Amino acid sequence: MEEPAALLADIRARIAAAAKIARRDPAGIMLVAVSKTHPAERIAPLIAAGQRVFGENRVQEAEAKWPALREAHPDVALHLVGQLQSNKADEAVRLFDCIHSLDRPSLVSALARAMDKAGRQVPAFVQVNIGAEEQKGGCAIADLPALLAGARDAGIPLAGLMCVPPAGIEPAPFFALLGKLADDNGLAGLSMGMSDDFETAITLGATHVRVGSALFGARPAAAPKWGEVTKGWRPEGT
Ligand SMILES: *Cc1c(COP(=O)(O)O)cnc(C)c1O
Numbered sequence: 001m002e003e004p005a006a007l008l009a010d011i012r013a014r015i016a017a018a019a020k021i022a023r024r025d026p027a028g029i030m031l032v033a034v035s036k037t038h039p040a041e042r043i044a045p046l047i048a049a050g051q052r053v054f055g056e057n058r059v060q061e062a063e064a065k066w067p068a069l070r071e072a073h074p075d076v077a078l079h080l081v082g083q084l085q086s087n088k089a090d091e092a093v094r095l096f097d098c099i100h101s102l103d104r105p106s107l108v109s110a111l112a113r114a115m116d117k118a119g120r121q122v123p124a125f126v127q128v129n130i131g132a133e134e135q136k137g138g139c140a141i142a143d144l145p146a147l148l149a150g151a152r153d154a155g156i157p158l159a160g161l162m163c164v165p166p167a168g169i170e171p172a173p174f175f176a177l178l179g180k181l182a183d184d185n186g187l188a189g190l191s192m193g194m195s196d197d198f199e200t201a202i203t204l205g206a207t208h209v210r211v212g213s214a215l216f217g218a219r220p221a222a223a224p225k226w227g228e229v230t231k232g233w234r235p236e237g238t
Helices: 006-023 038-047 059-072 086-097 105-118 142-153 171-184 198-203 226-230
Strands: 030-033 055-057 078-082 098-104 125-127 156-160 189-191 208-211
Touching: 006 038, 006 086, 006 198, 038 059, 055 059, 055 156, 059 078, 078 086, 078 125, 086 105, 098 105, 098 156, 098 198, 105 142, 125 142, 142 156, 156 171, 171 189, 171 198
Parallel strands: 030 055, 030 208, 055 078, 078 098, 098 125, 125 156, 156 189
Antiparallel strands: none
16 A cells, blocks of 8 residues: 555645646645545544545544544544435534535525534535436436525525536536536536546536545445345356
């Protein structure tokens, strides 16, 4: 495994190179280091190397890992990049400095209530289901104007739009579409691009790239469930 500081320097250099191609200032691109599944011992070296913004995708995991790290490094910011259940809104507002997954009216209400209660405004990206995929998080494109209006009415500070394009196809058209939707709706922030495609996202306007495995190495794969292994399989002759 390469040194975290070397991996970080490499990602930063790639961000700068993509920004140069796009005639953009690299200072306008925030690297969110997605540390989900990786323990505090793997995160600390990146903090030591100067990384200041991290992302987690589960409230419970962040609650277990981050309070001690945050106490030791009060200038580190923590972003929620994964789906959020409404009943975890209070915890999310307490723990995170930015939420990338606002995607439905019930969550608008839950977050607005949680922010009032905590006396803390947490900026949110509205996640768009950019490839209109079934069972994927994110609001449908057709529902976006109403959701944005609802969030604005509720007083949630809007950071911009976020997407995770469909797997296995060229992501550029989806990044371009998210950029157009942000323009159409007067939003400046674009949270798009992960380990495999952040350079493409930057050339298409990403302001926040969410990079996990390219910084931390591959995540430990969950063992497949027995039913998934045997699905559709029949012993010969039966
Ligand atoms: C895990 C995750 C990432 C990082 O993915 P990598 O491919 O490991 O860079 C980015 N965004 C979201 C929403 C994620 O869940």
